[in-house]
Amino acid sequence: MTKPTREISYADALYEAAAGEMERDPSVFVFGLGVDDPKGMYGTTKDLQVRFGADRNFDTPLSEDAMTGVAIGAALAGMRPIHVHQRFDFLLLCMNQLVNVAAKWSYTFAGAVKVPIVVRSIIGRSWGQGAQHSQALHSMFMHVPGLKVVAPTTPHDAKGCMIAAIRDNNPVIFMEHRMLYGHRGVVPEESYEVPFGKARILKEGDNITIVAISHMVVESLRAASHLESVGVHAEIIDPVSLSPLDIETIVQSVSKTGRLLVVDNAWTACGASAEIISQVIERLQGKRAVQVSRMGFAPVPCPTTKPLENLFYPNARTIAARAYDVAKGSAQNWLPEGAEAKEILEFKGPF
């Protein structure tokens, strides 16, 4: 078999996954605010209504709480709904149904029922998305037993994770980043699943392990190039799925490098970075001396004005600088030259 070479965007990969599963399984349907609008949710749902009918791709009233319950109820009846949210922030309106019902129903009824729902949650950034359109609250969901949380970064993993999420018999919080939609990558045309609980080593290196989440994977890969120029070889790990979390792959890498930097696309307090570092230390303490550090959003609500927004997020340069300090064991006051990330520079709003 020849190696696949077709390149498509992250957004098209998501579309292809949903369309393929809807083709294969009549119990799959897609609903949520704007999923049938002319823009087709950034292309991820573009012609699903034309292809599969208005019963299987439909807009809803602005009722996130009840619509989450509707998804769960439909799942109890044997369907596999995909509920789409244009911004992750709106999931706060769904917390009761997600945490008190979806996460608990299998356990509460001792396996008598299952809740196979996919909750697509799009993280916004740039062009003034601001405090209520930029949040990534995956750690809140990682906290709750009964929920799976995935955050694919590449178009390949976007398609494979979406197919796996749809086929999973449990609620899956599917985290997407608006800034990843335009990224292109090799995506096989056939159907395939990317299994949850398996991290990817995107670049090998001996000096420091950088675990990055969602869009921060892209920035960390750029940071790794800067680091190569000063002789620091970073190993870049994308967890892909946060719950379940493949801590083994991370622990093995840190056993090798002795240094761990976790870069989250979120705040650090009580976050995924805190969890990952805790688990690594629990495994390695007494066996291996480990230097740790973490980066994430500044501990403030996200401002809209560009100069302050730039300071709010880690970027390739600040990640490289921090990794360099950790690798050298002390502050080096080194900041590489470099332009702002292409996808952010090129993004023009409003949405």
Added chain:
Amino acid sequence: MLAEIDERVATLTKEAKEHAPALLSRLYRALYRIRRVEEDVARIYPTDKIKSPSHLSLGQESVSVGICEALRKSDIVFATYRSHAAYLAKGGDINRMIAELYGKEDGAARGKSGSMHLIDMSAGMMGTSAIVGSTIPLAVGYALAERMKGKDTVVVVFFGDGAMEEGVFHESLNFAALKKVPVLFVCENNTYAIHTPLHMRVPKPNFRERVEAYQIPTRLVEDGDVLTLLKETEAAVSRIRAGGGPEFFEVMTMRWLEHVGPGDDLHLNYRTKAELDSWKAKDQVKRLASMLAPTERQRVEADVESEVAAAFEFAEKSQYPADHELYEHVFHD
């Protein structure tokens, strides 16, 4: 008394009328069975064998019985933390219910969930929840799915008057009406949210007007009359099954005991003895008993007594779940 039977039976549908004696016996069995289960739960409660907050349906039996009698086995019921009546009326397994209250492995949820989370999928009892209002959208979603699959299932969701103050109630009704899903919404209005009366919670208890604003037809049943409930439900379910869209019942009722637990609560002075007595005078268990021939009544009661006693014995003998069960069922395979 015969005149009352004639009058009530005359209001039933033709089919129900032909089966009137059998129907009355069946209704009495269902009512008496719930009453006796609740009385025994209350009796056992002080022994601490039931380690689960139990919200007893005692006094509210007729709502579940009148409505579930009009349903098919394949129809679906969602309900609340006060759902012993709905569970039993829909045909939920009595042994598994009592074992669940005892926290035993033969319980409906292997002892993991207790009184507030009862399920029996083989009977179409799709589960109950401790969060007020949270099963309302589940019923709507279930009904939507059944229609997508081309089935003619009707879904009934029971909730209390407190749920009508939750935002999710309004969101769910709006969507149900928009999509014309086959749901019967049943508000069991016992007028108290724990100890807080309606007038402290809403400027005007005009629940049916609110629902009608969503273009959903409503009915009021004021006295908990099981035969009226049956008749109204038969008609509503047949309209809903035919594609007429959701309907809403407001059924006035009164719990006889405290909000949660086995005790009387008149000493708390949030409601009056006269109010409670007026509902006890309308007791449907007593009323249906008086409609049966004495021999039939004795036969039904003897059956129920042995069934209930056996259920408690079943629960007593069942084992607690093994330690490894703590980690089972978090995820579904």
